[in-house]
Amino acid sequence: MMSRSYTNLLDLAEGNFAALGPASGGARRRSGSFGMKRMSRVMTVPGTLSELDGEDESEPAATNSVASDVPSSVSGERLLVVSNQLPIVARRRPDGRGWSFSWDDDSLLLQLRDGIPDEMEVLFVGGVRADIPLAEQDEVSQALYDRFRCVAVFLPESLHDRFYHSFCKRQLWPLFHYMLPFASSASTATSSSSSSSSSAPPAGNGRFDRGSWEAYVLANKFFFEKVVEVINPEDDYVWVHDYHLMALPTFLRRRFNRLRIGFFLHSPFPSSEIYRTLPVREEILKALLNCDLIGFHTFDYARHFLSCCSRMLGIEYQSKRGYIGLEYFGRTVGIKIMPVGIHMDQLQAVLCLPDRQWRVSELQQQFEGKTVLLGVDDMDIFKGINLKLLAFENMLRTHPKWQGRAVLVQIAKPVRGKGKDLEAIEAEIRESYNRINGEFGRSGYSPVVFIDRDVSSVEKSAYYTIAECVVVTAVRDGMNLTPYEYIVCRQGTPRSESSSEVTGPKKSMLVVSEFIGCSPSLSGAIRVNPWNVEATAEAMNEAISLSDQEKQLRHEKHYRYVSTHDVAYWSKSFIQDLERACKDHFRRTCWGIGLGFGFRVVALDPHFTKLNMDSIVMAYERSESRAIFLDYDGTLVPQTSINKTPSSEVLRIINTLCSDKRNIVFIVSGRGRDKLGEWFSSCPKLGIAAEHGYFLRYRLSF
Numbered sequence: 001m002m003s004r005s006y007t008n009l010l011d012l013a014e015g016n017f018a019a020l021g022p023a024s025g026g027a028r029r030r031s032g033s034f035g036m037k038r039m040s041r042v043m044t045v046p047g048t049l050s051e052l053d054g055e056d057e058s059e060p061a062a063t064n065s066v067a068s069d070v071p072s073s074v075s076g077e078r079l080l081v082v083s084n085q086l087p088i089v090a091r092r093r094p095d096g097r098g099w100s101f102s103w104d105d106d107s108l109l110l111q112l113r114d115g116i117p118d119e120m121e122v123l124f125v126g127g128v129r130a131d132i133p134l135a136e137q138d139e140v141s142q143a144l145y146d147r148f149r150c151v152a153v154f155l156p157e158s159l160h161d162r163f164y165h166s167f168c169k170r171q172l173w174p175l176f177h178y179m180l181p182f183a184s185s186a187s188t189a190t191s192s193s194s195s196s197s198s199s200a201p202p203a204g205n206g207r208f209d210r211g212s213w214e215a216y217v218l219a220n221k222f223f224f225e226k227v228v229e230v231i232n233p234e235d236d237y238v239w240v241h242d243y244h245l246m247a248l249p250t251f252l253r254r255r256f257n258r259l260r261i262g263f264f265l266h267s268p269f270p271s272s273e274i275y276r277t278l279p280v281r282e283e284i285l286k287a288l289l290n291c292d293l294i295g296f297h298t299f300d301y302a303r304h305f306l307s308c309c310s311r312m313l314g315i316e317y318q319s320k321r322g323y324i325g326l327e328y329f330g331r332t333v334g335i336k337i338m339p340v341g342i343h344m345d346q347l348q349a350v351l352c353l354p355d356r357q358w359r360v361s362e363l364q365q366q367f368e369g370k371t372v373l374l375g376v377d378d379m380d381i382f383k384g385i386n387l388k389l390l391a392f393e394n395m396l397r398t399h400p401k402w403q404g405r406a407v408l409v410q411i412a413k414p415v416r417g418k419g420k421d422l423e424a425i426e427a428e429i430r431e432s433y434n435r436i437n438g439e440f441g442r443s444g445y446s447p448v449v450f451i452d453r454d455v456s457s458v459e460k461s462a463y464y465t466i467a468e469c470v471v472v473t474a475v476r477d478g479m480n481l482t483p484y485e486y487i488v489c490r491q492g493t494p495r496s497e498s499s500s501e502v503t504g505p506k507k508s509m510l511v512v513s514e515f516i517g518c519s520p521s522l523s524g525a526i527r528v529n530p531w532n533v534e535a536t537a538e539a540m541n542e543a544i545s546l547s548d549q550e551k552q553l554r555h556e557k558h559y560r561y562v563s564t565h566d567v568a569y570w571s572k573s574f575i576q577d578l579e580r581a582c583k584d585h586f587r588r589t590c591w592g593i594g595l596g597f598g599f600r601v602v603a604l605d606p607h608f609t610k611l612n613m614d615s616i617v618m619a620y621e622r623s624e625s626r627a628i629f630l631d632y633d634g635t636l637v638p639q640t641s642i643n644k645t646p647s648s649e650v651l652r653i654i655n656t657l658c659s660d661k662r663n664i665v666f667i668v669s670g671r672g673r674d675k676l677g678e679w680f681s682s683c684p685k686l687g688i689a690a691e692h693g694y695f696l697r698y699r700l701s702f
């Protein structure tokens with residue numbers, strides 16, 4: 001059953017969110033991208049296109065837009081990459097005056113440019129990972145646009161808090177990783193938000209909170225406004241990333257009916273049994289369906305999404321020649337399954353750095369005579385770090401030969417979104433490694449080396465190089481690129497361009513959770529259910545005990561895959577499919593209908609035209625004999641009406657039509673003959689085709 005569509009985007013568009021406080025000046029500005037009106041690609045036939053169709057041209061001229069002075073971009077296709085955060089590192093200048101910016105080379109969003117055709121300019125729209133004071137935001141925006149073609153989105157602090165920390169991190173992120181809030185959560189705990197439109201107390205422990213949802217939608221609108229500042233709707237592609245921005249496609253589609261929009265979800269998409277607990281489940285599905293292409297890392301995530309569309313919206317998918325599509329009001333929404341990869345050149349460049357070799361030697365000395373198992377994870381609640389420690393402890397106990405010989409090095413990268421749950425897990429982890437080191441450690445031997453700080457890429461790659469096995473025990477993870485990085489580091493790189501000698505050991509072993517996105521791609525890994533501590537312990541033992549030949553074979557297989565399915569391969573494939581999904585866009589007749597999240601674009605093949613009222617009236621008046629077939633539900637009574645009985649007004653109109661001797665009027669319906677006969681007993685000149693025509697009642701009188 002469908003839930004009530006709660007938030008009306010039109011309200012939001014009017015800024016009707018009193019409780020969220022005023023928006024920042026910059027983001028409230030409505031500015032168009034260019035001060036010129038552009039020729040439409042579609043030649044419209046008078047009277048056949050909806051009046052709403054002109055929305056694309058409705059943007060006012062640029063005012064205060066960062067892009068208002070960039071006419072050169074008017075021609076040529078561009079890609080706008082929209083994400084919660086820009087691929088930019090921001091640092092306060094040492095003298096405290098102003099900021100310095102650089103590209104974030106580790107950002108996948110930056111790396112994806114390698115798969116984009118050279119002639120396509122890439123622009124980024126997103127937040128800045130630093131607290132830029134309001135007074136400096138305009139200057140920062142201009143600098144980021146001029147130097148990096150990055151369009152900064154600044155959210156007011158309280159909105160950002162509710163959008164990111166409350167709705168994204170406490171509601172969507174856990175749910176998408178299969179963690180349901182407790183049904184009986186107390187109202188005291190974690191959420192700092194208050195609902196602007198609900199009388200329920202603020203939700204604790206991740207229970208759905210309307211105020212946070214409203215903040216999420218409003219934050220998405222801030223991103224939308226920034227896109228509007230720079231977009232050329234007829235030339236640009238927009239590629240939206242991840243779960244933070246799932247409402248954005250609806251804002252974009254409302255304004256630009258024919259815009260080419262892709263979306264990629266980096267997190268898992270959960271089973272429909274989990275997803276359907278989300279009170280705004282239909283709203284989010286419908287918003288995503290305003291895209292042209294929706295991408296997932298794995299077949300399972302896509303399958304879950306498709307079954308949600310089927311069960312919650314009644315939309316079925318079709319698969320043709322290897323492409324999966326959902327028919328949505330005349331548009332086909334493509335589904336793309338393509339796991340992301342790593343940036344080969346960048347990683348190989350790190351492998352060539354001189355200080356890396358030095359660090360590798362240092363680590364080799366430190367762990368001489370030991371077998372190193374390695375974990376590299378973000379410190380978040382789904383990475384299963386404690387499960388890994390428990391499995392390692394179990395291995396040391398059940399295979400005592402490893403005591404004094406095996407070391408688990410665990411790198412735990414701190415994350416931005418802290419929370420109560422994370423603190424509890426950190427305490428649990430600490431307790432585990434202290435216990436293991438207490439029980440099995442001895443002078444010169446610490447079985448667990450725990451590194452809870454961000455390590456440089458040089459240092460990380462050095463650890464990968466000396467590790468005999470990488471272990472990933474995440475209980476859920478969208479993709480997880482740790483195994484890929486490890487494989488490339490173990491392969492090493494030619495010492496010089498003229499030599500084929502390699503610096504890596506060219507053998508590797510992986511123990512990976514079956515609940516992470518990279519697992520299906522790594523057929524040589526030992527897959528484990530991380531909740532099964534004993535089985536994971538056995539897998540660790542097996543991995544480090546295998547012969548070198550076996551480790552080499554598995555390594556080679558993985559390396560072949562990882563090196564050919566890199567980040568450029570992923571983005572190129574996505575953009576190609578997006579182009580393909582949109583190839584008919586500008587040929588089609590389309591118009592927007594529906595309010596709030598019910599908004600969608602109805603698209604028609606150009607051979608269809610919309611009925612013109614004047615021509616119908618003229619044809620009616622001219623004709624000598626007419627056959628009139630009327631559907632019942634949705635035609636004579638509204639689809640949504642609970643009372644399905646025809647109104648007296650409907651009966652009167654039908655009798656008027658029937659009384660004209662030139663008319664033969666029929667109701668054609670799937671409804672039963674008894675009910676239709678009863679409802680239209682006062683229309684003796686009306687014909688009825690009941691039960692899809694299986695039963696016919698011809699007119700009773702002339």
Ligand SMILES: O=P(O)(O)OC[C@H]1O[C@H](O[C@H]2O[C@H](CO)[C@@H](O)[C@H](O)[C@H]2O)[C@H](O)[C@@H](O)[C@@H]1O
Pocket residue numbers: 084108168266267340378415416417477478479480481
């Ligand atoms: O913490 P957030 O700002 O909400 O971002 C979530 C995570 O995003 C990135 O990870 C996600 O994308 C990766 C690449 O597709 C995928 O491997 C991973 O499974 C996803 O969760 C980012 O790498 C993480 O650091 C963020 O925590």
